[in-house]
Amino acid sequence: MSATVAAETAGRATPSLWRRLPSSPVAMVGLGIVVFWVALAIAAPVLPMPLPNAQDYKAMGHPFGSAAHWLGVDPLGRDLLSRIVWGGRTVLEIAPIAVVIAYAVGCAMGLLAGYYKGWVDAAISRASDVILSFPVVVLYVILIANIGPSPVNIVVAVVLASAPGIARIVRGLVLSLMPQEFVAAAYLRRESDLFVMLVELLPNCRGPLITDFCLRLGYTTITIGTLGFLGLGLPPPNPDWGGMVREATSMITVFPHMSLYPTIALVSLILGFNLLADGITELSQAD
Amino acid sequence: MTRYILRRAAEMLITLLVASFLVFVVTEFSPGNVARKTLGAFALQEQVDLLYQKLHLNDPLMVRYVRWVGVLTGLQADPLQDPALKLDFKDPRGDRYFGNFGYSTLYKAPVNDVLWDRLGNTALLAGLAFAFIVPISLLLGALAGMNAGSILDRILSTVSVVMTSIPEFALGVILVAIFVVWLHILPGTSPMDTHSGWSIAQQLVLPVAVLAIYDAGYVARIVRTSMAEVMAKPYVRTAVLKGLPRHRVIISHALRNALIAPFTVILLQINWLIGGVVVTELVFAYPGFGRMLLDASLFGDVALIEAATLIALFVATTTQLLSDVGYRVLDPRARG
Numbered sequence: 001m002s003a004t005v006a007a008e009t010a011g012r013a014t015p016s017l018w019r020r021l022p023s024s025p026v027a028m029v030g031l032g033i034v035v036f037w038v039a040l041a042i043a044a045p046v047l048p049m050p051l052p053n054a055q056d057y058k059a060m061g062h063p064f065g066s067a068a069h070w071l072g073v074d075p076l077g078r079d080l081l082s083r084i085v086w087g088g089r090t091v092l093e094i095a096p097i098a099v100v101i102a103y104a105v106g107c108a109m110g111l112l113a114g115y116y117k118g119w120v121d122a123a124i125s126r127a128s129d130v131i132l133s134f135p136v137v138v139l140y141v142i143l144i145a146n147i148g149p150s151p152v153n154i155v156v157a158v159v160l161a162s163a164p165g166i167a168r169i170v171r172g173l174v175l176s177l178m179p180q181e182f183v184a185a186a187y188l189r190r191e192s193d194l195f196v197m198l199v200e201l202l203p204n205c206r207g208p209l210i211t212d213f214c215l216r217l218g219y220t221t222i223t224i225g226t227l228g229f230l231g232l233g234l235p236p237p238n239p240d241w242g243g244m245v246r247e248a249t250s251m252i253t254v255f256p257h258m259s260l261y262p263t264i265a266l267v268s269l270i271l272g273f274n275l276l277a278d279g280i281t282e283l284s285q286a287d
Numbered sequence: 288m289t290r291y292i293l294r295r296a297a298e299m300l301i302t303l304l305v306a307s308f309l310v311f312v313v314t315e316f317s318p319g320n321v322a323r324k325t326l327g328a329f330a331l332q333e334q335v336d337l338l339y340q341k342l343h344l345n346d347p348l349m350v351r352y353v354r355w356v357g358v359l360t361g362l363q364a365d366p367l368q369d370p371a372l373k374l375d376f377k378d379p380r381g382d383r384y385f386g387n388f389g390y391s392t393l394y395k396a397p398v399n400d401v402l403w404d405r406l407g408n409t410a411l412l413a414g415l416a417f418a419f420i421v422p423i424s425l426l427l428g429a430l431a432g433m434n435a436g437s438i439l440d441r442i443l444s445t446v447s448v449v450m451t452s453i454p455e456f457a458l459g460v461i462l463v464a465i466f467v468v469w470l471h472i473l474p475g476t477s478p479m480d481t482h483s484g485w486s487i488a489q490q491l492v493l494p495v496a497v498l499a500i501y502d503a504g505y506v507a508r509i510v511r512t513s514m515a516e517v518m519a520k521p522y523v524r525t526a527v528l529k530g531l532p533r534h535r536v537i538i539s540h541a542l543r544n545a546l547i548a549p550f551t552v553i554l555l556q557i558n559w560l561i562g563g564v565v566v567t568e569l570v571f572a573y574p575g576f577g578r579m580l581l582d583a584s585l586f587g588d589v590a591l592i593e594a595a596t597l598i599a600l601f602v603a604t605t606t607q608l609l610s611d612v613g614y615r616v617l618d619p620r621a622r623g
Contacts, residue, residue, distance in 0.1 A: 026445075129298075130305045133607065137562030138580060138599050142592060145584035146316045222454040226566055229456040230581060245460055249570070253475070256464045263457045271452040278448055 017210070020283055027279020033272030037265075041089040050079040052086040052239045063255055071261050075247060080258065083239040084265045090240055091269065094151055095220040098158035099213065106163040107205075110170025111197045114178070125171070128164030136161055140223065144232040151234060154227060158220055169212060173205040207284055214277035218270045225266045241266045292612060299604045303597060304356075310596050311352050314589045324392035324587060325367065325374065342366050355593070361385040389590035393583055398594045401579065406598065408479060409568070409575035413560045415491060416498035421553060423499065424506035425546070431507070432514020432545065433537055444511065450504025455563050458497045459570035466493065477571040494571045498563050502556050510549045517545040547617045554610035558603040 021027050040047075050056065050069070059069055060077040071080040113124040131139070143157045177183060178201075186196045227233045228242020236243065241262045248258035322339040323330070339345065343366075346354075357363030361383055367374060367390045368382040376390050378397040388398035431443035453461070467475040474483060477490035517523060518541055526536045565577035572578075576595065583591035 130302050130309070133302055133558075133600055133604050134306065134596075135558050135561040135599050135603055137565045138596065141565060141581055141584045142310060142313060142596065145581075146313045146587070148316075218452065226454055226456060229566065230569065231585070242456070245456065249460065249463075252460065252463055253468050256468050259460050260464055263460045267453050267457050270454070271449060274448050274452045278444075 017280065017283060021279070024279040024283050026275050026282065030272045030275030030277070030279055033268055034276060037088050037269050037272070038092060040085050041092045044085045044089050047082075047085065049082040049085070052083045053078060053237045054082075064257065072255075072257055074244065074258050075251060075255075080244075080261055083244060084241070084262055087239040087241045087244060087262065088265060088269065090151070090234060090238065091221055091224055091266075094154055094224055095217055098155040099162070099216050099220050101155060102159045102162040102216070103166055103209075103213065105159055106166025107170050107202065109163060109167035111174060111201060113167065114171040114174025115193065115197055115201070121171070124167060128167055131161065131164045132168070134161075136223075137226065140227060141230065141232065144227060149227070149232045149235055154224060154233070158223060162216060162220070166209075166212070166216075169208060170205055173208065174201050177201055177204055211277050211281045211284065214273055214280060218273035218277065221266070221270050221273060225270075288612075288615070291615075292608070295608050295611070299608065302604055303600055306600050307356075307593055307597055308352055310593055311355070311589070312348065314587065314592060315348065321392060321589060325390075338372065341369075341372060355389070358387050358389055359385075361387060365389055388594035391583070391588055391591045393586045393588040393591060398590050401591065402576075402594055402598070405574060405576045405579050408573065409564050409577060412491070412494055412498065412567070412573065412575060413557070413564060415495045416502070416560060416563075417557070419495065419499040420503045420506060420556065424503040424553070425510055425549075427503070427507035428510020428549070429514050429537075429542060429545070432511040433518055433541065435511075435515040435518060440511075444508070447504040447507040447511070450500050451508070453501065455497050455501055455566040456570055458500060459493070459567065462493050462496060463570075475571070477573045479574055490571075494567050494573055497567050497570070498560060501563060502559055505559075506549060506553055506556060509552045510545070513548040514541065514545040517541045520544075547614065550617060551610040551614050554606045554613070557606045561599050561602060 021031065055077040056069070056073060056079070057077055059066070059073045063074070063077070064072045066072070069079045069081065071084070074080055074083060109124050109128070113121040139161050140157050143160065144153060147153050147156070183196060183200055186200045191200070224233065224240075225242035225245075228240045228244075229246045230242075231246060233243045234240040244262040245259045245266075248255065248262075252259050322335045322342060322344060326335055326338060343354075344351070354363060354366075358365050364382045365378070365387055366372075368376050368378060376397075378387070378390070378399070380387070380397070380399065386399070388402065390396075391398045391401050394401045427443050427447060431440045431447075434440050463475050466473040473492055474485040474490055475493075476483075477494055479487060479490060481487065523536060523541050526540045527533075531540075561577070564575060565581055567573065568575040568578040569581060576598075579591070580595040580599075582588075583595060
């Protein structure tokens with residue numbers, strides 16, 4: 001091991017992480033699954049399949065897979081494949097938006113708490129503790145049941161539930177970075193507080209945050225699916241994987257495919273995010 | 288240590304108060320009020336308005352919250368039980384006692400009549416799941432961690448990732464498809480009575496499996512990481528170099544220290560289990576606490592939501608305290 005290699009990876013961790021991604025089979029499988037769903041979601045409007053809400057009454061008599069409906073139809077005669085592809089589109093829109101906003105809020109909270117310490121830290125940390133002491137699903141159920149199920153409210157709930165956890169990680173990282181020389185150097189240059197926080201501290205927190213981001217995408221996908229299953233997801237008739245399972249479980253003994261296909265779709269996407277997170281963790285530990 | 292526990296207990300009490308207030312605020316967003324939900328959808332608007340006034344529901348939020356705390360602590364009589372209202376609401380425990388959660392507008396019964404049976408059912412479900420999670424996750428995690436980097440580690444780690452990637456409801460659907468639809472050897476619902484011809488034990492298999500599999504995968508990953516870290520420590524190398532047999536090295540040197548970190552994680556899983564039971568109980572129509580909370584939230588039964596939240600938070604914060612105290616007992620470095 002030469003010192004130059006170590007210095008290079010320390011200097012530019014992110015590009016080299018991307019470049020080294022192909023060396024981790026776990027990460028590549030995860031990335032492959034995610035890319036597959038993203039591609040389907042983007043191509044959804046041009047794919048040759050029925051619209052997700054179009055009902056085919058003739059297919060309802062024999063709702064299994066056929067030439068017209070590859071995966072069969074749901075209890076209302078809507079094409080399952082089309083609903084799964086469009087459902088993936090909603091998950092892949094809501095989950096990243098929710099996680100990115102949660103990150104913005106969580107990073108701001110963590111930076112402020114770790115940088116200013118004192119009463120700012122106390123206020124932010126205590127507020128986070130209260131939110132984090134809720135069992136997550138209980139928090140979601142109470143919130144969504146009261147503010148109503150809609151994409152915006154799901155994002156609000158995810159941000160509220162996830163930001164404190166992110167804040168706690170960022171705060172810990174900032175506290176460990178504060179005594180380091182590059183922060184002292186920034187003070188000597190009389191940089192503003194905002195500059196130190198955003199330019200000096202935040203970029204140095206990214207290592208652990210990249211893994212956490214992938215894991216949280218997986219969790220949020222689980223959350224969106226679970227909320228849909230509880231009847232707290234997107235209002236019908238919008239296709240939504242959890243909601244599709246909910247509508248079909250009462251017929252699982254007769255038509256198991258109606259609930260199994262959306263379940264498999266959901267599990268595969270979550271698995272993709274989790275494998276990607278695992279691979280990235282492995283790569284960053286190898287440094 | 289006593290001072291530490293007392294301080295933490297005080298913090299816990301504050302957390303419970305703040306959280307119950309937050310829930311109070313959130314339920315303000317839902318349509319309808321206690322008066323409408325008490326009288327039902329077919330009551331006249333005048334009747335609802337009258338009850339609304341008599342219950343002082345137009346008081347500011349803070350006043351109503353303090354009144355709720357008053358009823359809960361037994362300092363104040365439950366206004367819904369006032370005989371002058373002629374609502375015929377009777378709590379056999381009286382209208383003023385400590386722990387009075389009030390009246391459930393969903394079940395038309397005192398919350399304390401509804402709550403505890405269901406909590407007992409859920410405790411059975413979660414307790415059984417926990418009894419499986421701990422040995423399974425320790426075994427999977429320790430086996431993978433002490434052979435870090437081997438084929439066995441790869442296989443076990445992949446198994447645990449897959450286990451944590453299947454949300455409870457999805458796992459429920461998959462298991463029902465296999466064991467109920469295909470093999471016909473287990474019931475698809477668990478109403479906890481024997482009218483359907485399935486024994487209670489058979490009814491518990493699938494819900495417990497769903498809860499246990501999801502959480503065991505997560506804990507196994509933590510155990511693996513911890514075990515792999517300990518195996519790379521100098522004192523383990525010393526133990527190997529001084530000629531100890533491998534099983535002695537692992538059992539008396541590595542495992543003991545590797546289990547300190549997962550110990551806290553395992554206790555914190557109870558928090559996840561509470562969330563997991565909401566979903567699992569819905570999948571299997573299990574008469575428990577989680578489904579009650581879901582029904583109460585969808586109906587907007589404030590008294591029941593508050594009671595359920597307080598209990599969920601009490602369990603969550605108590606296990607957190609236990610895990611922190613346990614950590615300090617197990618790891619001398621944390622006592623500071």
